[in-house]
Amino acid sequence: MSGIEINKNLKTAIEASLKAGKVIMEVYDTAFDVEIKDDKSPLTEADKKANDVINSFLKPTPIPIISEENKQIDYSVRKEWKTCWIVDPVDGTKEFIKRNGEFTVNIALVNKGKPELGVIYVPATKILYFADVLNQQAYKAELSSHNTTIEEILQNVNKLQPKDTTNKIEVVGSRSHMSQETLDFVETLKASGNDVKIVSKGSSLKFCLVAEGNADIYPRFAPTMEWDTAAGQAICNAVGVEVISEDTKESLLYNKENLLNPWFIVSK
Numbered sequence: 389m390s391g392i393e394i395n396k397n398l399k400t401a402i403e404a405s406l407k408a409g410k411v412i413m414e415v416y417d418t419a420f421d422v423e424i425k426d427d428k429s430p431l432t433e434a435d436k437k438a439n440d441v442i443n444s445f446l447k448p449t450p451i452p453i454i455s456e457e458n459k460q461i462d463y464s465v466r467k468e469w470k471t472c473w474i475v476d477p478v479d480g481t482k483e484f485i486k487r488n489g490e491f492t493v494n495i496a497l498v499n500k501g502k503p504e505l506g507v508i509y510v511p512a513t514k515i516l517y518f519a520d521v522l523n524q525q526a527y528k529a530e531l532s533s534h535n536t537t538i539e540e541i542l543q544n545v546n547k548l549q550p551k552d553t554t555n556k557i558e559v560v561g562s563r564s565h566m567s568q569e570t571l572d573f574v575e576t577l578k579a580s581g582n583d584v585k586i587v588s589k590g591s592s593l594k595f596c597l598v599a600e601g602n603a604d605i606y607p608r609f610a611p612t613m614e615w616d617t618a619a620g621q622a623i624c625n626a627v628g629v630e631v632i633s634e635d636t637k638e639s640l641l642y643n644k645e646n647l648l649n650p651w652f653i654v655s656k
Contacts, residue, residue, distance in 0.1 A: 392527070392542050395520065397449065399538055401473075401495040401507040402518055404445035408438035408477055408493045409511030410534035412484075416512070422485055430481045431457075438477035438493060446473050451497070454643065456615045463645045471499045472643055476615035480591030489513060490590030496618035501641040506622025508592050516541065517548070517596050519626035526599060526626035548627050550656050551601035556583045560594040560606035560654075569609035569651075595620025598654050599627050606654035609634070614647045620654075629656050 394402075415434035423431045439457035446453050452461070455475040466472070473495065478484055480491035489512035497505040508517040514534065519526035527545040559574055566588075578584045587603050595617070597603040621631040621640060631640050634651040 392525070392545065394518075394538070394542070395505070397451070397497050398505045398507070398518060398520055400445055400449060401497065401505060402509075402516065402538060402541065404442045405493040405495055405507045405509035405516070406531075406534050406536065407445070408441045409509050409514070411437040411441055412478060412491075412493070412511045413534070416484065416487065430485060432478070432481060432484065434484060435478045435481060439475070442475055442477055442493070442495065446475070446495075449473075454615065454647070456613065460647070466643055467645070469643060471497065474498055474503075474615050474618040474642055476592075476613075476619075479616055480593075483590035488590065490593055492591045492593060494592050494615060494619035496622050496642075498618055498642040501643060502639070503618050503622035503625060503642065506619035506626075508596060508619050508623060510593065517599070517623050519548075519599075519623040521622050521626045524626055524628075526623050528596075528600060548596075548600045548623070550599060550627055550629050551604065553604065553656065555581065556585070557605060558585050558587050558603040560597050560603045561586045561588050562590070562594070562608075562610070567610040570607050573607045573609065592616065592620040595624050595631075595654060598629050598656075599624045604655065608649075608653070609651045612649045614642050614644070614649060617649055617652075618642050624654055629654060 412434045420432050425431050451471050452469050453473040476494040479494045483490040493509040495507045496503045504521050506519045514531040516529045526548040529541050529545045594606045598606050631654050
């Protein structure tokens with residue numbers, strides 16, 4: 389499907405994600421060490437190396453960066469940013485440590501709090517998702533190499549298409565942490581007479597499942613940070629899938645004073 393025009397920032401983000409994927413897999417294939425950060429989350433050499441690679445691509449753009457692995461900039465500075473990158477170099481570090489392949493590179497471009505571009509790359513399977521929200525375009529490509537060029541990617545993409553609603557509801561749940569509130573939500577769906585099936589996935593792949601029509605709804609009643617969700621929200625929003633805060637009943641917003649997200653539901 390050539391003839392697709394993609395903007396310069398999206399191209400940069402795709403290239404950064406592929407190169408990050410390459411260094412992540414180099415670490416994945418070794419006996420890596422695991423550190424525990426102050427917030428009790430795990431960290432590996434892959435997180436650090438991927439972050440360095442992504443920064444090397446994004447820093448030459450004039451756009452500031454919020455990354456899980458960068459030192460966080462004070463809100464007094466950030467609140468002046470109209471546009472910023474939001475990055476998670478390895479989303480699903482727990483999945484990475486378990487070596488189950490369900491971890492991703494997340495890169496999003498946010499403008500006035502709303503995701504406009506999103507890239508999610510799955511290094512273990514070399515599957516790439518990318519989206520341009522303003523142009524309502526979202527694609528998936530299965531690559532043969534982390535070194536695939538943008539031109540080759542664009543020859544080899546499929547448009548994402550969410551599924552039509554039926555009374556058979558596929559609910560995406562977390563691979564590593566399913567909260568009681570999520571289980572209660574599933575019971576409520578069942579009580580309405582729906583045939584409900586749980587689909588387990590790690591990392592931001594949960595957003596991709598809804599965007600590409602392999603699930604109907606992703607309820608997240610557990611903590612996430614902005615870098616966990618911004619790229620996934622861009623991919624969903626580009627195909628008409630909403631990511632709605634349980635607090636405000638509005639779309640999730642980004643570059644907030646507190647980078648912790650409220651609970652949310654992803655659905656068409």
